[in-house]
Amino acid sequence: MENCSKDYPTSIVQLPDDCLYFIFNWLDSASDRQSFGLTCHRWLQIQNSSRRSLQFQCSFTKIDIASLSQSTMKINAFHLHRFLNRFQQLHFLSLSGCVEMPDSGLRQLQYYGSKLQTLHLHCCFGITDCGVSLAASGCPSLTTISLYSCNVTDIGLKALSQSCLALRDVDLSYCSLISDHGIRALSKNCRQLRAIRMSNCRSVTGVGFMGCSQGLTYLEANGCKLEPDGIMAIVSGGGLEYLNLSCISWCILGDGLRAIGAGFATKLKVLDFRLCRTIGDKSIIAIAKGCPLLQEWNLALCHEITKAGWEAIGVHCHNLEKLHVNRCRNLCDEGLQALRYGCKKLSVLYISIHNYRRISSTAMEIFKCLRGDVKIIEEEVMCIAPNSAFQ
Numbered sequence: 001m002e003n004c005s006k007d008y009p010t011s012i013v014q015l016p017d018d019c020l021y022f023i024f025n026w027l028d029s030a031s032d033r034q035s036f037g038l039t040c041h042r043w044l045q046i047q048n049s050s051r052r053s054l055q056f057q058c059s060f061t062k063i064d065i066a067s068l069s070q071s072t073m074k075i076n077a078f079h080l081h082r083f084l085n086r087f088q089q090l091h092f093l094s095l096s097g098c099v100e101m102p103d104s105g106l107r108q109l110q111y112y113g114s115k116l117q118t119l120h121l122h123c124c125f126g127i128t129d130c131g132v133s134l135a136a137s138g139c140p141s142l143t144t145i146s147l148y149s150c151n152v153t154d155i156g157l158k159a160l161s162q163s164c165l166a167l168r169d170v171d172l173s174y175c176s177l178i179s180d181h182g183i184r185a186l187s188k189n190c191r192q193l194r195a196i197r198m199s200n201c202r203s204v205t206g207v208g209f210m211g212c213s214q215g216l217t218y219l220e221a222n223g224c225k226l227e228p229d230g231i232m233a234i235v236s237g238g239g240l241e242y243l244n245l246s247c248i249s250w251c252i253l254g255d256g257l258r259a260i261g262a263g264f265a266t267k268l269k270v271l272d273f274r275l276c277r278t279i280g281d282k283s284i285i286a287i288a289k290g291c292p293l294l295q296e297w298n299l300a301l302c303h304e305i306t307k308a309g310w311e312a313i314g315v316h317c318h319n320l321e322k323l324h325v326n327r328c329r330n331l332c333d334e335g336l337q338a339l340r341y342g343c344k345k346l347s348v349l350y351i352s353i354h355n356y357r358r359i360s361s362t363a364m365e366i367f368k369c370l371r372g373d374v375k376i377i378e379e380e381v382m383c384i385a386p387n388s389a390f391q
Contacts, residue, residue: 015037055094061296063221067109074098077105091302096122096146103131108208109139118144124172125149129156136163143192146171155180161189168192174197180230183208185308191215197211199223199244206230214239224271228256237263239382246274258283261290274299274324284309300326300350305362310335314342324350326379333363340367348375 001009056075075098077256084090085108095101101124121127125297127150127152135141142164147156157178160167167190172356175385178201186193187209194216198204199382206226207214210233219234222244226234234240242266256293257279268291273279281301287294288309293316299305305328313320320343326332336359338348356364368376 007164017046032038033106033336046053047057052090052312054083054087054090055092055096074100074258076100077102079156080105083110086109089115092118094118094120094122095124096120096148097124099123099125102126103128107130111136113139113278115141117141120146120148120192122146122148123280125151127151129153129159132156133159136160140164140166142167144169147175148172149174149177151177154182154185157209158185161185165190166192168194170195171197172201173197175201176203179203180205180208184210187216192272194218195282196220204230209233209234210236217241219246221273224248228252228259231257232259232262235260235262238264239267240265241267241269242270244272246272248291249276249278252276252278255286257278258286261286261288263290265291267293269293270296273302274300275304276297277301281303281306281309281312285312290311292316293319296322298324299328300324301328303329305335306330307332307334307338311338311342314338316338317343319345321345322348322350322365325355326352327354328351330358332358333360336367338365340371346371348377350377351381352378 025212025263068282069353080095081099081160082339090112093113101121106127108186110302112121113135119135119139119142126133127147129152132147132150132152133156134160135145140163143166145164145167146162152172152175154177157172158181162185170186170193172189175198178198179240180203183196183198183204184207186196188211191213192218196216197220199220200223201221202223202225204221204224204226206224207230207231208270212233214237216237217239221238223246226245227250231245234243235312255336257273257276260271261283265287271287271291276299281304284299284305285308289312297313297317308329311334313323319347323339323343323346339349
């Protein structure tokens with residue numbers, strides 16, 4: 001035993017790096033992981049190279065204007081350089097809320113971003129096409145990027161689509177400078193694209209999606225200035241499962257949404273038409289017939305749907321589980337009766353007291369009595385949670 005103790009090291013600091021990595025990765029306590037590197041420089045290097053995720057105090061996932069003004073930590077290019085130099089194996093980086101970050105701050109990603117898969121730039125108002133191009137060229141493995149409220153144009157999107165071919169999830173919400181040309185570049189070059197969020201991009205009509213991949217399953221386009229041809233382009237890939245087109249009645253009138261039911265959106269499961277006040281029965285009937293897999297449909301404040309539209313939903317929407325009819329002025333006794341007889345899988349009906357102006361108390365009580373399997377939620381207009389069906 002004495003010979004063994006002399007021939008083999010017994011000190012933990014003499015363990016090979018593989019063993020130290022193993023030990024570090026098995027630490028469950030956050031405080032233990034943070035204090036691991038305090039042992040010595042070698043252990044600090046193990047800790048640094050094991051880090052895969054980095055975000056700052058000013059980072060956030062949901063936009064909160066108050067958090068921008070109250071944040072006490074200001075991250076600039078110098079800070080980012082030091083962090084990237086220290087943590088060189090990052091897969092996830094969030095700079096969300098770093099409103100003072102300039103384009104030049106992202107230059108360091110050309111040296112340290114080769115393994116980065118997720119980059120969040122929510123409300124980085126100083127980031128323009130130049131910064132996006134720098135990030136794109138240095139992070140070819142990106143699968144997820146958020147450019148929420150960045151000052152990016154079609155030029156930046158084109159550079160992004162040419163360098164980051166593995167992109168799957170892109171958030172362009174409130175990027176007011178982009179148009180269909182940028183969307184076309186993403187759709188054409190990034191064939192693995194699964195989800196796009198482009199809420200309130202008022203220069204996007206939708207035509208840039210023509211010929212998009214069947215892998216595109218999730219799209220938020222609420223508040224965009226879409227056109228009927230754009231609607232057809234959006235569903236042309238045939239793979240959409242989630243589609244949010246709320247608040248677009250100001251640009252698409254009457255039956256402009258009818259194309260959704262033309263046979264390209266047969267996989268659609270969640271559809272949000274909240275505040276589409278002018279959508280008519282022809283569109284509702286076409287969609288009810290052409291989207292047989294619909295599970296949740298938000299029709300809150302869709303005032304032009306009449307008895308014919310409600311009957312079509314009752315007859316054709318066999319898989320519908322959740323239906324929002326908050327403040328639909330033309331939902332009457334006959335329409336409620338059509339929903340009662342049909343929609344056999346309906347489990348939740350969102351309704352508000354304002355509906356009762358045309359729905360008698362008798363019709364409502366009959367519905368509750370005969371459809372005891374349906375939970376009635378009486379509340380004002382609500383939107384579908386963006387990730388209610390998809391993560």
